[in-house]
Amino acid sequence: MCSIIGYTGKFTAASVLVESLKKMEYRGYDSVGIATLDSNNILIRKGVGKVREVDDSLQLYKMPGQVGIGHTRWATHGGISKSNAHPHTDCDNNVVVVHNGIIDNYQQLKDNLIKQGHIFQSQTDSEVIAHLIETYLKKFDIKQAIIETCKQIHGTYAFVAIFKSGLVAGARLDEPLIIGIGNNGNFISSDVLGFLEYTDKAIFLDNYDIVILDDKNINLFDFNGNAISRPITQVAWELGDIDKGKYAHYTIKEIHEQKNSIPMAFQINRSSLEKTVDIISSSKNIFITGSGTSYHSALLAKYLFYKFAKIRTEIIMSSEFEYVSGALDENSLLIAISQSGETADVLNSVKIAKQHKAKILSIVNISTSSLCRLSDHYVSINSGPEIGVAATKSFTAQLAVIYSIIDNFCTNNRPLDMSTSMFSNILNEILTDTSYLEKIAEDLKSVRDIYILGTSYHYPIALEGALKIKELAYIHAEGIAAGEIKHGPLALIEPGTIVIVLNPEDETYYNVLNSIHQMKSRGAKIIGISNKNNDLYDYFIRLPLVNKYLYPIIEIIPIQILSYYLAIKNNANPDYPRNLAKSVTVK
Numbered sequence: 001m002c003s004i005i006g007y008t009g010k011f012t013a014a015s016v017l018v019e020s021l022k023k024m025e026y027r028g029y030d031s032v033g034i035a036t037l038d039s040n041n042i043l044i045r046k047g048v049g050k051v052r053e054v055d056d057s058l059q060l061y062k063m064p065g066q067v068g069i070g071h072t073r074w075a076t077h078g079g080i081s082k083s084n085a086h087p088h089t090d091c092d093n094n095v096v097v098v099h100n101g102i103i104d105n106y107q108q109l110k111d112n113l114i115k116q117g118h119i120f121q122s123q124t125d126s127e128v129i130a131h132l133i134e135t136y137l138k139k140f141d142i143k144q145a146i147i148e149t150c151k152q153i154h155g156t157y158a159f160v161a162i163f164k165s166g167l168v169a170g171a172r173l174d175e176p177l178i179i180g181i182g183n184n185g186n187f188i189s190s191d192v193l194g195f196l197e198y199t200d201k202a203i204f205l206d207n208y209d210i211v212i213l214d215d216k217n218i219n220l221f222d223f224n225g226n227a228i229s230r231p232i233t234q235v236a237w238e239l240g241d242i243d244k245g246k247y248a249h250y251t252i253k254e255i256h257e258q259k260n261s262i263p264m265a266f267q268i269n270r271s272s273l274e275k276t277v278d279i280i281s282s283s284k285n286i287f288i289t290g291s292g293t294s295y296h297s298a299l300l301a302k303y304l305f306y307k308f309a310k311i312r313t314e315i316i317m318s319s320e321f322e323y324v325s326g327a328l329d330e331n332s333l334l335i336a337i338s339q340s341g342e343t344a345d346v347l348n349s350v351k352i353a354k355q356h357k358a359k360i361l362s363i364v365n366i367s368t369s370s371l372c373r374l375s376d377h378y379v380s381i382n383s384g385p386e387i388g389v390a391a392t393k394s395f396t397a398q399l400a401v402i403y404s405i406i407d408n409f410c411t412n413n414r415p416l417d418m419s420t421s422m423f424s425n426i427l428n429e430i431l432t433d434t435s436y437l438e439k440i441a442e443d444l445k446s447v448r449d450i451y452i453l454g455t456s457y458h459y460p461i462a463l464e465g466a467l468k469i470k471e472l473a474y475i476h477a478e479g480i481a482a483g484e485i486k487h488g489p490l491a492l493i494e495p496g497t498i499v500i501v502l503n504p505e506d507e508t509y510y511n512v513l514n515s516i517h518q519m520k521s522r523g524a525k526i527i528g529i530s531n532k533n534n535d536l537y538d539y540f541i542r543l544p545l546v547n548k549y550l551y552p553i554i555e556i557i558p559i560q561i562l563s564y565y566l567a568i569k570n571n572a573n574p575d576y577p578r579n580l581a582k583s584v585t586v587k
């Protein structure tokens, strides 16, 4: 997924664009580029690397002009190179474009354009947009040229183009594109973080919307060229949330923010909770979907729905959904879990479920996202901007919301027998001194494999912990249901193999000890995470004593911190893990 920003106004565009791209870099960071309009010339500078690196080497901020567009790329079609970096121009440098999404039919479009004499400079799919606009500008005005271009594209797109006239145009289909209305100019961006420093007034474009703007006017059109209007939304987040403050990285800042974000997530708006419970009660069968970390939240929900509400749910990984969606019908409910609300696999699942007339309930962090617009109802996890690519506070906030929903659903068998305000004290205890986790990271930093075991509702946490270690520290990690170790994975255990075991004192405790014995006798090194120490552990990570059903929310935190320290010790950048992006808005 990429980040796009366009600006037209009183300021020098380049410096505005560079700062905006830095704030959105978590969306993709293989290469960077900026184009500005200076007098009647379109200037372009672009290169491989992060914004700061490319800005230092090419002095992006010095580019003249008050109209411009910028882009950070997460490569899909075409390798990571200067020529494949955005922006891309047409043949005569009259129009320049930045794009987020995938153009499925780009090769056919490109072949046709080459036959018409167009010269391409990249291997990207995105470049075809510039040449299509060029073609249609020979017959139509900018608005119609944009519409005709969109009609040719099969796939997903959010693109912004600037022209020598100084106008800025944009269009979207299944990729976010947001207008920022500022006092000193207007913005068009893939993320509110791109303009939040200048304005909190935003227009969230819908699919098939076309926009043409300058520093004073914003004109929206539908696919037939008719003028349309969209509401102006005041974006709630304070800019302060996206500053690292005293922390070295967003990731560790957001891990520590959990002492506030978890209690906050438990405070769901009463009417929203009642509507959620009604929707669940009126559904005959419940499916839950998500990707990555959000899929792990879905798995935990399965255990909780069964244990406390005696409701059977079916969990389907979003990327697998289209292959097993036949069971949904008008009596079904699909619960879609997504931090960003823009993950293509999740949105695709929701669209398929709606084709089967299922109801959609979503659990999201960004309440202005596409997923919210597609849902019959959504519950916000309220954890504020999560900049670190690895999901941390959004995961535990998702869990808190799931617990709250089930707690309100099971009036006579509630899992939450404690005031959740106690959570802040408990989390303070875990987050205050993490030096012992840094020492463990020092011992583990060069290992090749780490296994994480958990049983029952600790198993999703084992999977999530393994994902954190993989994506932050680039160490192979595998989550395993503790009881399964003897059915094969035990063959991997040899003297010194590192095994983290989630083993608080609950109904899984003794079964998990059995699994630990089986590994210990084969030389494994055990890192026990529990409220109670045991001689079997080579390392012990203490958990505060809590209501035993709530351990899943807190036991992931030491693993998040351990993964962060492992990243640092392996010289990985925890905020921008290689090859990844914060929200994968492409399939």
Ligand code: AGP
Pocket (backbone or CB within 6 Å): 291, 292, 293, 294, 337, 338, 339, 340, 341, 342, 343, 346, 389, 390, 391, 392, 467, 471, 581, 582, 583, 584
């Ligand atoms: C989690 O650490 C990863 N960044 C990734 O697996 C993420 O959870 C997944 O892409 C889903 O994102 P979403 O919650 O925004 O839909």
